[in-house]
Amino acid sequence: NSFIVIGGGILGASTAYHLALKGAEVTLVDRRDTGQATSAGAGIICPWLSQRRNKPWYRLVKAGARYYPELIKQLEDVNEKNTGYAKVGALSLHHDTNKLDKMEERAIKRREDAPEIGEITRLSPLEARRHFPLLAEGYGAVHVSGGARVDGRALRDSLLKAAKKLGVKVIRDNASLIVENSQVTGVTVGKTKLTSDKVILTEGAWANDLLQKLNIKVLVKPQKGQIVHLKLDIENSGWPVVIPPNDYYLLHFGEGRVVIGATRENDKGFDSRVTAGGLEEVFREAFTFAPGLADGEVLETRVGFRPFTPGFLPVIGAVPDVERLLFANGLGASGLTSGPFLGAELARLALGSETELCLEDYNVAGAIEKLN
Ligand code: FAD
The missing domain is CATH 3.50.50.60 (FAD/NAD(P)-binding domain)
Incomplete structure (x- = not known):
């Protein structure tokens, strides 16, 4: 063969x-x-909280998240230890308690056939800030311990x-x-x-x-994504990935490195430039839930083309x-x-x-x- x-x-x-x-x-x-x-992709592996209703899509991403720990173990067994993967937990934010109720319900329901979600914990705004100290006031959260991040x-x-x-x-x-x-x-x-x-x-x-x-x-078709890497003067290896209500996200790679993303630009073809408008969008959205990020040093911006059918x-x-x-x-x-x-x-x-x-x-x- x-x-x-x-x-x-x-x-x-x-x-x-x-x-x-x-x-x-x-x-x-x-x-x-x-x-x-x-x-370019620095990814959140946390498909279970998604509101997308397409069942084949959900079956695929659920199976994908479930397979990770086994694959990472296989790679580590052949001495490939720098996989960029870590199960750091995920914090899904909202300021509306009804929305958080629904999110929690969805997570509990989905755990029935996806135990890899792990523990599901509802957090008050104060508790959420303990997990992620840069969080703006007023955001409660649902925390799922099975959430992970990966560096593509x-x-x-x-x-x-x-x-x-x-x-x-x-x-x-x-x-x-x-x-x-x-x-x-x-x-x-x-x-x-x-x-x-x-x-x-x-x-x-x-x-x-x-x-x-x-x-x-x-x-x-390509969908352009611009994603920014920052360096903060703060120890962040214990932070979870953060999923705000606005389609953007934040994750980290320890030692103060934080990744915020990402744009979703459908009409740019293969234009791989980092643009002022792209950066403005990513910063604006990220600062609404974590204003303290404004003090971060900009290390780099990566651009990638997501393939969409x-x-x-x-x-x-x-x-x-x-x-x-x-x-x-x-x-x-x-x-x-x-x-x-x-x-x-x-x-x-x-x-x-x-x-x-x-x-x-x-x-x-x-x-x-x-x-x-
Ligand atoms: P690609 O990684 O694009 O690889 C295709 C390869 O094929 C390229 O190297 C290209 O050069 C090569 N190629 C094409 N034609 C030829 C040829 N004729 N000869 C030789 N080589 C060829 N996913 C998540 O799950 N969670 C996330 O949080 C997340 N965040 C993302 C953020 C950004 C900014 C981006 C851009 C993506 C993100 N993704 C995320 C999505 C994920 O990165 C993509 O869906 C995935 O990487 C696509 O992989 P692929 O192998 O299909 O394509």
């Missing part, structure tokens, strides 16, 4: 790693575009290093498909032709290029009418949560093993259109 994976973000890295774990022969080709979503690039690198230890060949270059009679037989990298039994596409927001050759239009749901599966080609994409704003698990599912699919989720719910038809 030989495979070529195109794209080395969280999804491709996880797919290659899981294929290699099962003894497959794998080559991963990644050209690491500026704005790779995984490289650290996890990607540990997956790639673990994959290499299992024999995966990683090439940093552009790949294009070799197509013969509606069959994908391999890829071209520079002047070299590589063949394999199957090719697996995980190219994130850039997915439209390769399938044009097969008269297929990919409907995945028209239905905002990830897709995974074979490309219709094309042999030996698998496609997965559309991880959107929750791809650090779902990506490692979805990569494991993609590896199972590629190897013909049973998957944990019913993949029909994530049909690739939701992301592609056949052109004539």
